[in-house]
Amino acid sequence: MRRTYWWLYAATKKIRFSMDRERVWQELEGHIQERMEAGEERGLSRDEAEKAAVAAMGDPEALAEELGRLHAPYWGWLWRVSQWALGLVLVWSLLAGAWPRALEDLWGYLEGVSEVELPPVVETSRVEYEEGKFYETTSRLVRAWQDLELGEAGGYRWSVPVAYLRCHTQSEDAPADVPDYNTLTIYLAAESCRFWERWEAGGTLFTVTDNTGYAYPDWEETYTPRRGSIGASDYIAYSFGPYTGYETCFSATYRVPDFFSAEGVLEITSVPHPEALEWLEVTVGGERLRIDLRGGEVQ
Amino acid sequence: MKKGKILERRSYRLRCLRNWALAALVLFLMWMGAGYPLPRSMEFQRMERQRLLHPSQILLEVEGGRSGDDDLALGVTEDHVHTFNLDLNRLIVWERQEDRPTLVPLPGETRYMEGWNSYLASSLAAVDAPAEAAAATVTIELTYNGVINDRPVDWAETYVLEGEQRGDCWFFQFIRHHAGEGSLEEEAEDYWLASLTSRLTYYPTEDLPSYTLEFFDSEGESLGRYEDTFRLVGWRE
Numbered sequence: 001m002r003r004t005y006w007w008l009y010a011a012t013k014k015i016r017f018s019m020d021r022e023r024v025w026q027e028l029e030g031h032i033q034e035r036m037e038a039g040e041e042r043g044l045s046r047d048e049a050e051k052a053a054v055a056a057m058g059d060p061e062a063l064a065e066e067l068g069r070l071h072a073p074y075w076g077w078l079w080r081v082s083q084w085a086l087g088l089v090l091v092w093s094l095l096a097g098a099w100p101r102a103l104e105d106l107w108g109y110l111e112g113v114s115e116v117e118l119p120p121v122v123e124t125s126r127v128e129y130e131e132g133k134f135y136e137t138t139s140r141l142v143r144a145w146q147d148l149e150l151g152e153a154g155g156y157r158w159s160v161p162v163a164y165l166r167c168h169t170q171s172e173d174a175p176a177d178v179p180d181y182n183t184l185t186i187y188l189a190a191e192s193c194r195f196w197e198r199w200e201a202g203g204t205l206f207t208v209t210d211n212t213g214y215a216y217p218d219w220e221e222t223y224t225p226r227r228g229s230i231g232a233s234d235y236i237a238y239s240f241g242p243y244t245g246y247e248t249c250f251s252a253t254y255r256v257p258d259f260f261s262a263e264g265v266l267e268i269t270s271v272p273h274p275e276a277l278e279w280l281e282v283t284v285g286g287e288r289l290r291i292d293l294r295g296g297e298v299q
Numbered sequence: 300m301k302k303g304k305i306l307e308r309r310s311y312r313l314r315c316l317r318n319w320a321l322a323a324l325v326l327f328l329m330w331m332g333a334g335y336p337l338p339r340s341m342e343f344q345r346m347e348r349q350r351l352l353h354p355s356q357i358l359l360e361v362e363g364g365r366s367g368d369d370d371l372a373l374g375v376t377e378d379h380v381h382t383f384n385l386d387l388n389r390l391i392v393w394e395r396q397e398d399r400p401t402l403v404p405l406p407g408e409t410r411y412m413e414g415w416n417s418y419l420a421s422s423l424a425a426v427d428a429p430a431e432a433a434a435a436t437v438t439i440e441l442t443y444n445g446v447i448n449d450r451p452v453d454w455a456e457t458y459v460l461e462g463e464q465r466g467d468c469w470f471f472q473f474i475r476h477h478a479g480e481g482s483l484e485e486e487a488e489d490y491w492l493a494s495l496t497s498r499l500t501y502y503p504t505e506d507l508p509s510y511t512l513e514f515f516d517s518e519g520e521s522l523g524r525y526e527d528t529f530r531l532v533g534w535r536e
Contacts, residue, residue, distance in 0.1 A: 071311075079311035082318030089322045093329050102332030154351035196335035200349035203390060205533040285351025 003054050004032050010060035014068025017076030024067060032057060109259040116162040116187050118144050121298060135174035140167050142182070142274070143296040153287035156190035156199055160291055161263075163187065165274055181246045184268040186291065188282065191261040201252065201264030207283040208250045208268065212276055216250045216268055246270055343372050343383050346390045355381045359424055359468040361409050369407030373424050373468060379532060380426060382406050394530035400427045402437060402512050404495060404529065411472050418475065421495035423460065425469040425512060429522040432514040435462030435469045439510040441495075443487040454487035469514075 008025050015021040032053045039049030057063075093099060123139045143165040150158035163186040170178050190199035208216040248270040271277060280291045330336070337345060340357060347354050355374025363370040363386060370385035380393040384406040393403045403426075408419040423437060436459055443454040460471040473492050477485035510529075514522040 075311040075315055079315040079318070082315045082322065086318045086322045086325075089325045089329075093325050096329065098329040098332045100332075102328040105331050106328065155348065156351075196337075197345045197349050199351075200346070200388075203346075203388065204350045205352075205392065286353055287351045 003050055004029065007032070007054045007057060007060050011057075011063045012067065014064040015071040016068065017071045017073040019080070020071040020076055024071070028057070118146075118162060118164055119166065129175055129178070133173075135178070136171040137174075138169045138171075140169070141165075141298050142167050143293070144298050145293065145296045148291060150289045150291060153289055154285060155194070156192045158289055159189050159191070161187050161189055163291070163293070163296075165271070165277075165296075167274075179246055181270045182274055184271050184274070184277075184280075186266040186268075186280070186282075187263055188266055188284075188289075189261050189263045193260060195259050198260075198262040199264070201262055204252075204264070204285050205283075206250070206252055206266070208266070209281045209283075210271075211278040211280075212273060214248075214272055216248060218250060248272055339370065339372075339385070342385055343374060343381075346383060346385075346388065347374075347381065350390055352376075352381065352390070352392070353379075355379070358426060359465055359470065361405065361422070361470075363407070364410060366410075367408060367419050368410040371405045371407050371409065371422075373403065373405065373426070375426055382424075392532040394532055396427070396527075396530075399523075399525050399527075400425050400429075400512060400514070402510060402525075402527070402529070409472060411474065413474075418478075420472040420474065421492050422473070423471040425462065425471070426467065428467075428469050429514050431516050432464070432469070432522055433517040434515040434519075435464075435471075436460060436513050436515075437462065437471050437510050438513070439508055441488075441491045441508060443491055447483050447486050447490075450483060452483050452487050454484055454491075456484075456488060 008028055011028060012021050012025050015024060032050075035053030035056055036046070036049040039052050040046060044052065119139070119141055121141045125137050125139070126134050127137060128134050141164055145160065145163040148160040148163065150160065152158070163184070165182060165184045167180070167182045169180050188201070190201070192198065206218070210216075246269060248268075250266055250268045253265045253267075266282065277293050279293055282289045282291065336342070339360065343357055344354055353376045355376045357372055357374045359371075359373040361368075361371040369387065372383040372385070374381045374383070375395060378395055380395050380401055380403050382391045382393065382403055382405055383389070387407065389406050391406050393401065395401050402423055405422040405424055409422045410417050411420050412418075425435065425437075428435060438457065438459050440455060440457045442456075443452060445452060456476060458473055458476070460473060462469040462471050464470075473495070475488060475492065477488050479485075508528070509526060511524060511526050513524045516522055
């Protein structure tokens, strides 16, 4: 068996990744054994069978070159470490319970945000204001804009996918404190490749002015808390102040973000002179965005 | 001989790259699932960038624990003071006074020790203090005139808060006057202190208390006495 040993030694001597050398040795040895057994079955002596088997295995030096190149320790160790790293990361992720949340987020991103659609030109809704008493609100789409590009600000690319102005008219049987009014709804989208810091539409300070110089108050400025009582479990009750829902003011809400973008919905109630509206300037944080609202009349 | 098989099976390059790519993907999904957390100082900068605010210089960081006290910070820009609550992703903007120190409430509770017990407290922080200040106090009167458990309460309490210098900031905590009494005064104090931040930020039109901020040198001589009220610019959630 000395011949086999030397052949195996020569064939594996250039494998510098020690973990592999042993395994390759065993595998090659297995092949030689198989050939030897086959030779012995053909009637060769053990020595002859070994000689034939080793000869059939080819030039060990040439094989050594190839094996040495393939089993370089660099990739071998990297592979070993990568196995450990993957195992650890998988165990960590399972222990941390990260998968449900991650998959939910991923699904949300893949699903994306539904496209914003313009409301119907005329829409009537029935409102019950007291038990058994109803009035109708007719909402008409007066002006609408789509895909307005606002440019770059604060590292985000801003656009208005949809904006529209609606007039809401009450039927004659509406209560006296429900007036006719209008609403200007603006979807403000901020895109950025920095998906880990999408615009926080909900956390941004807005100011809104228009071309007539009117500065729209935030709806929260029209909200006055009223002190209630501290009960055993009910700590304090705040009540609405003079805010009725029809004052001129704006409110901002947040839409489910896309992977690379986030949207805020700016709704302005009771625009004082809708016919004179040419542009709106929205200060988002420290950045000014001008929204051109000329045209857009709905026939 | 099956040399090809040996060579093929022992080729590590692809498997190695595959394993690293999978590990990176799992790490990325974990990062995403956790809401893309960053190191603390980068979190503050990110909160500002996300709200399109000018970056501030962080002057105070209060590390929270696991029992109700939040990760808080305070940063200053030329015109404003930003206060952060990392746990609630809240950033509140205050006016920075031009020619005098500015006192702001921190948007969360901090912990203080009394003997072996620890308590949560509302906190304030002052910036732009005189350089030679060795001590500082805030005097503030809190009042409550309302109903607790169906009983009318007319409560007023003056708090004198001792400041603690932390870097370029002075840090103050509301140490409770009433504890374990079960009295209406204690409930009123509990209520006021628990809702201090929200009173000064969410509903700032109501009963904004004024305060007196005073700094002293190492000899105990007054360096300046400032009477003012909190000046909120805004916040959103």
